[in-house]
Amino acid sequence: MxxxxxxxxxxxxxxxxxxxxxxxxxxxxxxxxxxxLSSDFSLPGQEGSETQARLARSYGISADLGSLPVLTAPGGRPIDRADVTAVADRIRTIPGARVLDYGSTGDPAFLTEGGHSTFLLVYGPKPTGFADPLAATVDRTAQAAARQHGLSAAVTGYDQLSAGSDTGDDGxxxxxxxxxxxxxxxxxxxxxxxxxxxxxxxxxxxxxxxxxxxxxxxxxxxxxxxxxxxxxxxxxxxxxxxxxxxxxxxxxxxxxxxxxxxxxxxxxxxxxxxxxxxxxxxxxxxxxxxxxxxxxxxxxxxxxxxxxxxxxxxxxxxxxxxxxxxxxxxxxxxxxxxxxxxxVSRAWSAWARGVVRHRWAAATTATAGLVLAIVPVFGLQIGEAGSDSLAHSGVAHDTLAALRAGGVDSGVLTPMPLLVRSARDASAVAAAARRVPGVRMAVVAPPGRDGVTAIVVVPTRETVDNTTVRVVSSVRDATKNLPGYLGVTGRGAIVLDYQRAVFDDFPYVLGLIALVTYVLLVRTFRSLLLPLKAVLLNLVSVAAVFGMITWFWQDGHGSNAVFGIAATGALTFWLPVLIFAFLFGLSMDYEVFILARMREEYDRTGSTAYAVEHGLGRTGRLVTSAALILFFAFAALASAPGTDIKVLATALGAGILLDATVVRALLVPAMVSLLGRYNWWLPAGIARLLRVEPSPLHPGTRLPAGHEDGPHSPGRAPADDRPGRLQPEARP
CATH class of the missing domain: 1.20.1640.10 (Multidrug efflux transporter AcrB transmembrane domain)
Structure with a gap:
């Protein structure tokens, strides 16, 4: 350096x-x-993603439903099948659009109770970004065609609900x-x-x-x-x-x-x-x-x-x-x-002396607070945000509410395309899928370009998290051994793919990060215990943050009051890994800032109590200020469109504040004080391997002349604050 x-x-x-x-x-x-930048969520090698790619080759469409137009007859009369066919045919004239409807299939499951309304399943090409390129055109076409046949039309869908929650009034x-x-x-x-x-x-x-x-x-x-x-x-x-x-x-x-x-x-x-x-x-x-x-x-x-x-x-x-x-x-x-x-800061020095004096009470209080924050994490669900947490007003919200009032639940938002090799295999597979509990309907689509045929299976409830995707697994189990089966895709299938591909390997990622970080910090602090404590506290701190966002977002204790967003019911599948990686690294910043200065002061004085007091006195204000700066940055990030970005921002912001207060200002100095001289121990053999100077255990305090404050008198600061000339091995 x-x-x-x-x-x-x-x-x-x-x-x-x-x-x-x-x-x-x-x-x-x-x-x-x-x-x-990419918005690709595919998972090569997983059944859902591979089936999605096959669907795109055969039909030229995305596996996720693009739009869900709802047609309603006036005056409460039953809707006419011929009128539905005419509207659906107009939508089919849109390049790239594929439509399944009551008119072409005659399936009464497309109708609401009483037959006054019906929904259409409209698929389009895979979007290059987040917006469905056909959504606006489908909306205009459906409304214009419906008026010509004396019907009213409104469009909903998962993407439309997401857009309603994401943009608000100002985008x-x-x-x-x-x-x-x-x-x-x-x-x-x-x-x-x-x-x-x-x-x-x-x-x-x-x-x-x-x-x-x-x-x-x-x-x-x-x-x-x-x-x-x-x-x-x-x-x-x-x-x-x-x-x-x-x-x-x-x-x-x-x-x-x-x-x-x-x-x-x-x-x-x-x-x-x-x-x-x-x-x-x-x-x-x-x-x-x-x-x-x-x-x-x-x-x-x-x-x-x-x-x-x-x-x-x-x-x-x-x-x-x-x-x-x-x-x-x-x-x-x-x-x-x-x-x-x-x-040094008088306030932070006084705080450090108080923590050292009451270290057992400080450690117990901080640990109890972290344990309390961790408890909700055991109910964490992985998937996507539920429809109730998306738009809470607007056309998409009101249209879905009308469908629910008519006996059609939110499963129509997340149909699952099931592919078979040819049309002759479709009937048996569709019949097996219909018999699965939790399935509303299974509709056979016309064959694709290569003869592959899609069966669109509509669940009763939306398939977006750990609990609701069980029906996807049930449909897969009921059909996978039948002739012609190729695979199931859709939102629920992708959630299952991510659970297998990401979270099955996540313990290995966590272990790799922890191990490499530990080795680096052993070299930085010239200690075996300080890095171990730092890694363990970081893991505990991150777990506490996951508990907090589970309580705040998934369970809805605060998300509606602060952001006007209902309980999400789950964390989007890519969020936990990213939150962990960023929080683990960013939280370690403060640990390094504080402990590096403590190490410097201990090398100069040999007093753990003085190192804690002086190290925190020098860095406490900086760490607090740094945490506030990051918090402001994450608060600004929380204003970004998208529920997922808001969840990410609040998780990082809460994690930084928790880490800079409960962990670094209370638990870290308390534990350093409790561990005493063992904090600074690095055996010669390990030091030689890492190419740093060893740090043997010292039996007692070796303060410079005039520095009488030792481990048993932490309240007294030395008269001269200037560090002595450090030997090369004593530099942090």
């Missing part, structure tokens, strides 16, 4: 020029990235708008922390980091698919991470300046100490995300690759551009100098 700092200072103009070019190129790239904020809101919140926090124009410097670094990340992701899209979610993460997670890292380095630079060091000496010291913590944090976040590539799912893999770029680029910018700017302009913009960094 010292070599890096001296290199940057010698070539600071070249460094600034390089990042200026990247900034301009990134600004151009940011406009092109959204159109290059949600753009990525740029969300970023500006997050930046404004960050500026307020930075202004409080620095109380000078220096607060603008981390924002400049964040702007360069975000645009540089867009540039790298644009290059990635030429080689592999990158998920649409990445654009939101770049803008807002990138904003928070870059500012957090900058905050740590700039604060340490200020601290060294206040001790009388020259500007360049302060820059070198800041990079050597705080920069080392930034490097460890960025590496940990990157590894927790890149580990997602072991999941054999294109969507998850692309999120891991795209997300990994965020901390890597942010770390590079903070360790190169920021020192160059501090060397060049730091003292000039650090005005007015209202807040000083010469002394």
């Amino acid at each position: 010292s070599t890096c700092a001296h290199f940057v200072l010698r070539h600071r103009w070249w460094v600034i020029a390089f990042w200026l070019v990247v900034l301009l190129a990134g600004g151009t790239a940011a406009g092109h990235v959204p159109s290059r 949600g904020l753009s990525v740029l708008g969300e970023t500006l809101i997050g930046a404004l919140g960050a500026l307020l926090v930075l202004a409080f922390v620095f109380a000078s124009f220096l607060a603008l410097l981390p924002l400049l670094v964040a702007a360069v980091s975000i645009l540089a990340t867009f540039l790298v992701v644009l290059a990635l899209t030429t080689f592999t698919d990158v998920s649409f979610v990445v654009q939101f993460l770049i803008a807002l997670v990138g904003l928070g991470v870059a500012i957090d890292y900058s905050l740590l380095v700039v604060s340490r630079w200020r601290e060294e300046r206040s001790r009388g060091r020259s500007n360049d000496e302060a820059v070198v010291t800041a990079v050597t100490t705080a920069g080392h913590a930034v490097l460890a944090s960025g590496t940990t976040v990157a590894i927790s995300l890149v580990a997602l590539v072991v999941v054999d799912v294109p969507l998850i893999r692309s999120m891991g690759l795209g997300g990994m770029v965020i901390p890597v680029v942010s770390t590079l910018v903070v360790l190169t551009l920021l020192p160059a700017l501090l060397s060049l302009a730091g003292p000039r913009i650090d005005r007015p100098r209202i807040r000083k960094e010469a002394q």
Whole structure:
């Protein structure tokens, strides 16, 4: 790190020029990235996805229902079959549209009770994005044709309900708008922390980091698919991470300046100490995300690759551009100098002394709070949001409500296409599917281009989560041994595919992330116990967050009050893995920030109590400020359209606050105090393997002269706050 700092200072103009070019190129790239991102949820090798691909080849349509027009006769009279046929035929004239209806099949299951209304199943080509390209045309055509035959028409569907909940009145904020809101919140926090124009410097670094990340992701899209979610993460997670890292380095630079060091000496010291913590944090976040590539799912893999770029680029910018700017302009913009960094925070030092003094009570209280938060996670359901949590007003909502009033439940939103080899196999398979409990109807479609025939099986209830997809498995079991069976697809089948492909392998992903993180932190902290505690606390913290979002979103205790969205009933299948990967890495940031400073103070004094007090006194305000900045970023992300993005944002925001308060401010110092000198132990053999200096157990305190506060007198701070000259092995 010292070599890096001296290199940057010698070539600071070249460094600034390089990042200026990247900034301009990134600004151009940011406009092109959204159109290059993927919304593909396919799972190669899984039955649902393979059947979906076969359906697209045979019929040219998506496995998910595009639109669900509902026709109603006036005056409560029964609807005429010929009129339904005429409307359906008009919809069939739309290029790419395929329609199943009461008119062409005569199946009374298409009718509501009393026969006053009927629904049509309209399929279209697989969308390239999230919007069904035929939806608007189907809506206009259905209404126009219905009027000609004296009927009324309205259109619903899962996508239409999702659009109703996603856009609201204003369509949600753009990525740029969300970023500006997050930046404004960050500026307020930075202004409080620095109380000078220096607060603008981390924002400049964040702007360069975000645009540089867009540039790298644009290059990635030429080689592999990158998920649409990445654009939101770049803008807002990138904003928070870059500012957090900058905050740590700039604060340490200020601290060294206040001790009388020259500007360049302060820059070198800041990079050597705080920069080392930034490097460890960025590496940990990157590894927790890149580990997602072991999941054999294109969507998850692309999120891991795209997300990994965020901390890597942010770390590079903070360790190169920021020192160059501090060397060049730091003292000039650090005005007015209202807040000083010469002394530790009195409030945080007093808090740390209180935690050390009452460590058992602090550890017990924090653990009890985490256990309470974890309890709801045992009811977690994986799938997609239920229809009740989507639109709560509008045409799509009202149309579905009318169908339900007529005895047609929400299963019509998630029909499951079942493919057989030829039309002669269809009758027996359809009959077997109809006999499955929970199935409303099974309709045989005309053969496709290659003779493959689809049977559209409509369940009674929508198939969107762990419990409701059982009917998909039942239909599959009842038909898979019959002649001609090829496979079942649709929303419910894809949910089952994700459960097998993602969550069966998830323990291996978790183990890989935990193991690699542990090894990295052993090298960073020169300790066996501190990294183990850090990994275990991170896992507990993430579990608590899952419990909180299960309670808030899935069970609906707060989602309606805050966002006007009913209980989702499940978490969308791709969310848990992404939430875990990001939270595990981001939460570890604060652990590294705090423990790196504690390690530095222990190496200088040999006192665990002093290390806890002084380490938390120096980093407590920074960690709290960093958490607030990330929270503002995630609050802005929660304004994005889409229930899934809101769930992701609230999970990350709640996780950051929980981690920075209950875990890092209470449980971490309490446990470090309880473990005492065993925190800092690293045997010589392991140290030699990891190429770091060993850290043997010391029998007692070895404070410098004049530092009388030891493990048994944590309340007294040394008169001189300046660190002594560290030997190379004592540097964090």
